Amino acid sequence: MQQQAGSMESKQRTQNPQLEHASSYYAASANPSPLRETLKEDVTTDVCIIGAGYTGLSSALHLLEAGFNVVVLEAARVGWGASGRNGGQIVNSYSRDIDVIEKTVGKEKARLFGEMAFEGGKIIRERVEKYNIECDLKNGGVFAALNAKQMHELEHQKALWERHGNDQLEMLNQNDIRSMVDTERYVGGLLDKSGGHIHPLNLALGEAAAVESLGGNIYEHSA
Ligand SMILES: Cc1cc2nc3c(=O)[nH]c(=O)nc-3n(C[C@H](O)[C@H](O)[C@H](O)COP(=O)(O)OP(=O)(O)OC[C@H]3O[C@@H](n4cnc5c(N)ncnc54)[C@H](O)[C@@H]3O)c2cc1C
Numbered sequence: 346m347q348q349q350a351g352s353m354e355s356k357q358r359t360q361n362p363q364l365e366h367a368s369s370y371y372a373a374s375a376n377p378s379p380l381r382e383t384l385k386e387d388v389t390t391d392v393c394i395i396g397a398g399y400t401g402l403s404s405a406l407h408l409l410e411a412g413f414n415v416v417v418l419e420a421a422r423v424g425w426g427a428s429g430r431n432g433g434q435i436v437n438s439y440s441r442d443i444d445v446i447e448k449t450v451g452k453e454k455a456r457l458f459g460e461m462a463f464e465g466g467k468i469i470r471e472r473v474e475k476y477n478i479e480c481d482l483k484n485g486g487v488f489a490a491l492n493a494k495q496m497h498e499l500e501h502q503k504a505l506w507e508r509h510g511n512d513q514l515e516m517l518n519q520n521d522i523r524s525m526v527d528t529e530r531y532v533g534g535l536l537d538k539s540g541g542h543i544h545p546l547n548l549a550l551g552e553a554a555a556v557e558s559l560g561g562n563i564y565e566h567s568a
Pocket residue numbers: 395396397398399400401418419420421422423424425426427428429430431432433434435436567568
């Protein structure tokens with residue numbers, strides 16, 4: 346009886362397309378992941394996290410690793426928001442160039458921002474390895490230049506980021522970039538070996554599984 350009620354309930358819960366993953370290549374190629382329970386009763390925990398995107402799941406992992414109990418409440422599904430439908434790029438930079446940031450906040454704070462830019466990729470790689478997350482992690486990212494002016498700008502960017510500790514950068518000439526990107530449009534580029542790409546939804550699903558493997562509880566459809 347109880348089981349029947351449960352399966353009817355999950356059927357009802359999945360009937361609202363707004364609460365399911367948006368239709369995308371990533372949703373279509375997602376690793377299998379369970380439909381988690383809706384929270385219906387009072388529970389006690391050290392920390393309650395709202396939202397099972399990268400912010401919530403990563404915080405949950407840090408807290409669990411530090412010995413706290415954690416409950417994650419997700420209004421829709423794990424990775425339903427930006428975390429399950431972004432470009433999947435690991436890019437070590439900000440929406441402003443680091444020299445622009447430096448002018449605004451000063452050298453010392455810019456140095457901290459510079460260091461922080463590399464932390465995200467490092468944390469992702471550590472997690473993928475530690476928790477065996479299958480998210481098609483590929484290393485390396487290319488910034489392509491269409492003309493000499495853009496090449497010059499990339500050389501400037503390389504010098505800037507090297508000042509902030511990135512020793513993984515390499516200028517690419519026309520032949521180099523053609524061996525990586527199958528087009529004759531580019532005159533060269535900049536390879537960042539510390540950049541990369543992941544399947545964004547599978548990273549979120551893998552982090553959720555890691556949270557549960559450490560004893561954390563995740564509830565879906567639980568705004
Ligand atoms: C189109 C696009 C492309 C992007 N490309 C990249 C990229 O290539 N590389 C990169 O590093 N970043 C990229 N980003 C940025 C990146 O996706 C976000 O910074 C990141 O996913 C934010 O994670 P989050 O956990 O803070 O938010 P989200 O992933 O949006 O998670 C928030 C979660 O909270 C849930 N929620 C909200 N309210 C409640 C509530 N009341 N109760 C319970 N749950 C709730 C939501 O359902 C959602 O699942 C991109 C973003 C977009 C939109």
